[in-house]
Amino acid sequence: MAMTGVIRPGYIQIRVLDMQDALTHYRDRLGLDEVCTGDDGRVYLKGWDEFDHHSVALREADEAGMDYFGFKVLDEATLDEFTAKLEAANILVDHVEAGEQPGLGRRVGFVLPSGHRIELYSDVEMAADTPQTFNPNVWQREPRGMGVTRFDHALLYGPNIRAVTDLFCDILGFRVAEKVELGEGALAVWLTCSNKAHDIAFVENPEMGRFHHAAFYLEAIYNVMHAGDIMAYYDIPIDIGPTRHGITRGHTIYFFDPSGNRNEVFAGGYTYYPDNPTREWSPDQLGKGIFYYERELNPAFLSVYT
Amino acid sequence: MGATTYRCTVIAGDAPVSFDVAAQRPVLHEMILRGQRALPVGCRGGGCGTCRIEVLQGRYTTGRMSKRFVTDDAARLGIALACRTFPDTDIVVRPFPVAPETQPTASDRTT
Numbered sequence: 116m117a118m119t120g121v122i123r124p125g126y127i128q129i130r131v132l133d134m135q136d137a138l139t140h141y142r143d144r145l146g147l148d149e150v151c152t153g154d155d156g157r158v159y160l161k162g163w164d165e166f167d168h169h170s171v172a173l174r175e176a177d178e179a180g181m182d183y184f185g186f187k188v189l190d191e192a193t194l195d196e197f198t199a200k201l202e203a204a205n206i207l208v209d210h211v212e213a214g215e216q217p218g219l220g221r222r223v224g225f226v227l228p229s230g231h232r233i234e235l236y237s238d239v240e241m242a243a244d245t246p247q248t249f250n251p252n253v254w255q256r257e258p259r260g261m262g263v264t265r266f267d268h269a270l271l272y273g274p275n276i277r278a279v280t281d282l283f284c285d286i287l288g289f290r291v292a293e294k295v296e297l298g299e300g301a302l303a304v305w306l307t308c309s310n311k312a313h314d315i316a317f318v319e320n321p322e323m324g325r326f327h328h329a330a331f332y333l334e335a336i337y338n339v340m341h342a343g344d345i346m347a348y349y350d351i352p353i354d355i356g357p358t359r360h361g362i363t364r365g366h367t368i369y370f371f372d373p374s375g376n377r378n379e380v381f382a383g384g385y386t387y388y389p390d391n392p393t394r395e396w397s398p399d400q401l402g403k404g405i406f407y408y409e410r411e412l413n414p415a416f417l418s419v420y421t
Numbered sequence: 422m423g424a425t426t427y428r429c430t431v432i433a434g435d436a437p438v439s440f441d442v443a444a445q446r447p448v449l450h451e452m453i454l455r456g457q458r459a460l461p462v463g464c465r466g467g468g469c470g471t472c473r474i475e476v477l478q479g480r481y482t483t484g485r486m487s488k489r490f491v492t493d494d495a496a497r498l499g500i501a502l503a504c505r506t507f508p509d510t511d512i513v514v515r516p517f518p519v520a521p522e523t524q525p526t527a528s529d530r531t532t
Contacts, residue, residue: 132466132467132468132485132486132487133485177487177488177489178468178487178488178489179464179466179467179468179469179487179489180468180489321521322521352464352465352466371464371465371466371468372466373466374466374467374468374485374487375463375464375465375466375467375468375469375487376464376466376468377464414461415462415463415471418463418471419463419464419469419471420469421464421468421469421487
């Protein structure tokens with residue numbers, strides 16, 4: 116049994132300016148399934164290929180952006196161990212009671228030096244609608260829209276990324292799959308707790324707690340191109356793509372939800388093992404790292420976020 | 422028979438730039454359609470603040486915009502996001518960029 120500690124990204128809570136527009140986007144265009152609506156109006160969704168109760172929570176608010184990102188850990192004992200390690204490092208933790216999000220157990224939350232809130236949990240209900248497990252078809256039913264399979268990762272912008280990296284690696288057991296030393300101590304990192312090239316990523320930015328994108332996985336590059344057709348058909352603003360990342364090798368499109376939050380659909384990415392060395396890019400090659408074919412950054416990559 | 426259009430003039434840089442904006446269409450989207458780049462383009466969804474403007478002349482309505490970038494007070498003073506600004510007459514605008522914040526604000530609360 117190799118996977119231990121933090122096992123995968125669990126959920127992201129995103130602020131949207133209008134819930135109905137957001138549902139049309141996340142449910143009908145991306146193809147996430149709507150699971151339920153909470154008493155406070157938050158709506159919960161999941162990718163068709165996910166087993167857990169939900170992976171996306173939408174909260175209608177006056178501002179766009181991300182509220183928090185939750186990671187699933189192996190079991191309750193692991194959750195207690197991480198809580199103790201965070202407290203021993205003088206990181207302020209808070210406890211969220213089970214059921215604050217429907218289907219979700221108790222959570223332990225803390226704020227990173229970059230201003231982002233991270234939560235850890237282990238207990239979550241199985242979804243009512245999961246991938247098949249006996250003579251399984253690929254799908255339970257024909258996917259809708261872009262047909263995203265799961266919530267995969269997020270890229271977050273904020274200061275103190277070196278300290279953020281130390282926290283994830285020293286306390287939570289993540290590894291640095293790829294990095295860019297941006298100069299003057301600034302850092303961009305792609306962190307993994309799994310075989311994926313990244314489960315969360317950070318780029319140094321002076322503003323605290325900002326949200327660059329939430330990424331959703333697709334099986335193959337054809338699905339990414341099909342997603343592009345959907346974006347063109349429904350006039351969804353595209354940021355960049357279809358193209359390939361140098362960093363992680365994923366084929367990708369960046370686009371925006373109706374509140375201006377950036378989304379990504381992508382396929383591929385290499386397989387990472389914990390004994391692999393860290394891949395590094397020089398800052399003058401960041402363009403190729405993000406946009407492998409274009410080999411230059413678009414102005415929006417470093418300046419447009421919510 | 423042509424659709425109603427309004428003239429939008431952007432005061433920025435060396436010379437003003439003018440383009441047509443169709444009725445019920447946002448200033449920013451029409452600017453892009455007409456091949457102009459007088460205003461910076463961001464998320465096009467009211468969330469990132471990149472296209473913030475001050476409307477100097479003319480009447481307009483706005484869609485939902487992130488209050489992080491356009492508070493209710495600022496909106497009353499003619500500040501808006503161009504991707505959510507719908508002219509009701511010819512209008513004159515200028516860019517009103519967002520200054521980088523380095524301190525956490527009240528909007529950083531997560532619940």
